Amino acid sequence: xxxxxxxxxxxxxxxxxxxxxxxxxxxxxxxxxxxxxxxxxxxxxxxxxxxxxxxxxxxxxxxxxxxxxxxxxxxxxxxxxxxxxxxxxxxxxxxxxxxxxxxxxxxxxxxxxxxxxxxxxxxxxxxxxxxxxxxxxxxxxxxxxxxxxxxxxxxxxxxxxxxxxxxxxxxxxxxxxxxxxxxxxxxxxxxxxxxxxxxxxxxxxxxxxxxxxxxxxxxxxxxxxxxxxxxxxxxxxxxxxxxxxxxxxxxxxxxxxxxxxxxxxxxxxxxxxxxxxxxxxxxxx
Amino acid sequence: xxxxxxxxxxxxxxxxxxxxxxxxxxxxxxxxxxxxxxxxxxxxxxxxxxxxxxxxxxxxxxxxxxxxxxxxxxxxxxxxxxxxxxxxxxxxxxxxxxxxxxxxxxxxxxxxxxxxxxxxxxxxxxxxxxxxxxxxxxxxxxxxxxxxxxxxxxxxxxxxxxxxxxxxxxxxxxxxxxxxxxxxxxxxxxxxxxxxxxxxxxxxxxxxxxxxxxxxxxxxxxxxxxxxxxxxxxxxxxxxxxxxxxxxxxxxxxxxxxxxxxxxxxxxxxxxxxxxxxxxxxxxxxxxxxxxxxxxxxxxxxxxxxxxxxxxxxxxxxxxxxxxxxxxxxxxxxxxxxxxxxxxxxxxxxxxxxxxxxxxxxxxxxxxxxxxxxxxxxxxxxxxx
Numbered sequence: 001x002x003x004x005x006x007x008x009x010x011x012x013x014x015x016x017x018x019x020x021x022x023x024x025x026x027x028x029x030x031x032x033x034x035x036x037x038x039x040x041x042x043x044x045x046x047x048x049x050x051x052x053x054x055x056x057x058x059x060x061x062x063x064x065x066x067x068x069x070x071x072x073x074x075x076x077x078x079x080x081x082x083x084x085x086x087x088x089x090x091x092x093x094x095x096x097x098x099x100x101x102x103x104x105x106x107x108x109x110x111x112x113x114x115x116x117x118x119x120x121x122x123x124x125x126x127x128x129x130x131x132x133x134x135x136x137x138x139x140x141x142x143x144x145x146x147x148x149x150x151x152x153x154x155x156x157x158x159x160x161x162x163x164x165x166x167x168x169x170x171x172x173x174x175x176x177x178x179x180x181x182x183x184x185x186x187x188x189x190x191x192x193x194x195x196x197x198x199x200x201x202x203x204x205x206x207x208x209x210x211x212x213x214x215x216x217x218x219x220x221x222x223x224x225x226x227x228x229x230x231x232x233x234x235x236x237x238x239x240x241x242x243x244x245x246x247x248x249x250x251x252x253x254x255x256x257x258x259x260x261x262x263x264x265x266x267x268x269x270x271x272x273x274x275x276x277x278x279x280x281x282x283x284x285x
Numbered sequence: 286x287x288x289x290x291x292x293x294x295x296x297x298x299x300x301x302x303x304x305x306x307x308x309x310x311x312x313x314x315x316x317x318x319x320x321x322x323x324x325x326x327x328x329x330x331x332x333x334x335x336x337x338x339x340x341x342x343x344x345x346x347x348x349x350x351x352x353x354x355x356x357x358x359x360x361x362x363x364x365x366x367x368x369x370x371x372x373x374x375x376x377x378x379x380x381x382x383x384x385x386x387x388x389x390x391x392x393x394x395x396x397x398x399x400x401x402x403x404x405x406x407x408x409x410x411x412x413x414x415x416x417x418x419x420x421x422x423x424x425x426x427x428x429x430x431x432x433x434x435x436x437x438x439x440x441x442x443x444x445x446x447x448x449x450x451x452x453x454x455x456x457x458x459x460x461x462x463x464x465x466x467x468x469x470x471x472x473x474x475x476x477x478x479x480x481x482x483x484x485x486x487x488x489x490x491x492x493x494x495x496x497x498x499x500x501x502x503x504x505x506x507x508x509x510x511x512x513x514x515x516x517x518x519x520x521x522x523x524x525x526x527x528x529x530x531x532x533x534x535x536x537x538x539x540x541x542x543x544x545x546x547x548x549x550x551x552x553x554x555x556x557x558x559x560x561x562x563x564x565x566x567x568x569x570x571x572x573x574x575x576x577x578x579x580x581x582x583x584x585x586x587x588x589x590x591x592x593x594x595x596x597x598x599x600x601x602x603x604x605x606x607x608x609x610x611x612x613x614x615x616x617x618x619x620x621x622x623x624x625x626x627x628x629x630x631x632x633x634x635x636x637x638x639x640x641x642x643x644x645x646x647x648x649x650x651x652x653x654x655x656x657x658x659x660x661x662x663x664x665x666x667x668x669x670x
Binding site: 045149151234243246251 | 390391393394397398415418419420421483487489525528529530531532533542543544654655657658661665666668669
């Protein structure tokens with residue numbers, strides 16, 4: 001009896017979370033799905049529930065497909081960049097003993113204490129044609145007086161995404177790498193494995209959950225990114241997040257915006273499932 | 286103004302203006318402006334006549350001015366103490382300003398979904414006409430707003446939906462210290478943008494930019510001709526690869542800093558930019574320029590219309606209106622307020638209109654829902670290309 005009561009108590013504890021999720025996640029999502037089958041009256045901009053598939057048909061027009069493909073390319077590129085930059089950083093932190101490790105982790109976390117917008121504008125100024133990076137490269141003779149030409153380009157957007165999301169890659173990688181028993185690395189060394197072989201056969205497989213978690217944490221929000229392309233893209237690098245926002249905020253076509261958002265959600269979910277499958281695959285010896 | 290894209294400069298225009306003094310229109314320009322209004326003013330004029338015919342009442346008695354008014358529009362787009370002073374004059378009334386949708390379409394969507402929540406809104410000609418067709422607009426009764434007499438008659442004719450508050454033109458600024466050319470046309474801008482690739486910025490506002498391209502080609506800003514619109518789109522697509530950015534904030538910042546040589550921009554913003562850099566020249570291209578005119582309109586579902594008319598009248602009182610202009614610096618429509626408007630605004634050379642310049646000014650009018658949707662789609666294609 002008391003066990004059953006304890007079980008009921010545990011379920012009640014979950015109630016606020018379930019209620020919150022239902023109210024602020026599932027309900028809006030259901031609303032989006034319903035909207036996505038409706039149409040907008042072009043005169044009054046009121047929603048007409050015609051239960052049409054035309055919004056989904058329009059999503060796959062070239063114009064919007066381009067934005068989806070561009071978003072996926074930028075997201076994948078930024079995720080890979082985060083992984084390539086973040087892995088050595090996370091490995092270094094994981095292998096740094098004592099207080100040094102805390103200081104390095106602190107260094108990773110500090111930018112997160114600043115507003116996302118402020119950090120993005122920081123990058124805006126940094127990579128500007130007459131910004132400090134351009135000045136430094138000009139001083140070093142790497143670029144000419146013509147400037148850097150990074151701002152308002154897809155590369156500039158990718159740099160912004162990579163910078164902003166890097167801590168989200170480093171932290172799960174650090175957790176995974178920190179858990180690796182140093183004895184395993186010693187054993188590999190003792191058995192004559194070269195450093196690159198230790199990395200490939202021991203460290204990377206054991207870090208796989210961290211890599212997957214980092215890729216999910218970076219890749220998913222990056223795909224629907226709105227602020228960074230808005231600020232660093234100069235209106236010329238349109239990502240799907242910007243298109244969705246335009247439909248709701250500017251064009252007033254809620255049904256089409258909803259259809260775009262649902263398609264984006266579906267793409268992200270498919271990517272998530274594929275990643276999880278890859279993560280569960282047994283590590284080969 | 287277009288339904289399908291916002292004037293993103295709504296906030297930024299205000300913010301930009303707040304950086305310093307704006308500039309403006311001189312009284313002598315009013316007659317010429319009327320001539321430049323084109324189709325929209327003609328149709329608007331007939332509406333004005335019809336609304337005037339309905340006039341039955343005089344100024345709102347103070348006893349009727351009650352309730353908490355909600356004004357939808359740009360944040361703080363009024364005099365700094367205006368609403369406080371209004372509440373002091375009419376103890377039963379208050380005014381709250383809320384930001385509405387970013388763009389005509391979003392504005393209409395928001396107002397139609399929340400009928401009765403707003404009493405009046407700031408809107409352009411295009412939005413106002415669409416509000417009217419959608420049944421959201423309360424017919425304007427000029428007799429309720431005696432201070433309307435201080436507004437230039439041309440603006441009253443062009444904006445019969447409520448009280449016209451401000452307007453502006455789209456042209457471009459360039460850095461005379463960074464280029465040897467002295468352009469005066471859109472054609473030269475197209476050519477120089479190709480010559481100095483990546484040295485031009487453009488405001489991100491569909492109707493102004495499409496209007497610009499139409500004037501470059503010699504067509505009306507308000508054309509509905511498919512061939513002309515296709516030519517417009519082609520011209521914009523030719524220009525896009527040569528642009529540095531299509532921006533919705535800090536329009537002239539890159540021009541001031543010298544990162545670009547040209548900025549397709551609003552007159553008031555270039556006037557402000559000149560205060561930061563004297564090497565910036567304003568160009569009102571000889572082919573003609575698009576312009577917007579906006580004002581306050583009453584909403585049909587408001588239950589506090591007497592207070593709405595009283596607020597409109599209060600806003601047009603010369604001293605109150607001048608405090609708005611002095612704080613925000615828009616191109617002004619109330620001639621009677623001139624004695625109270627700052628000299629730095631009145632005498633601004635960029636916006637000092639003259640008969641010749643006004644010949645090429647064409648207001649953006651209402652195109653109709655289908656046409657606006659088509660223009661919106663073309664704008665999306667342009668951005669996504």
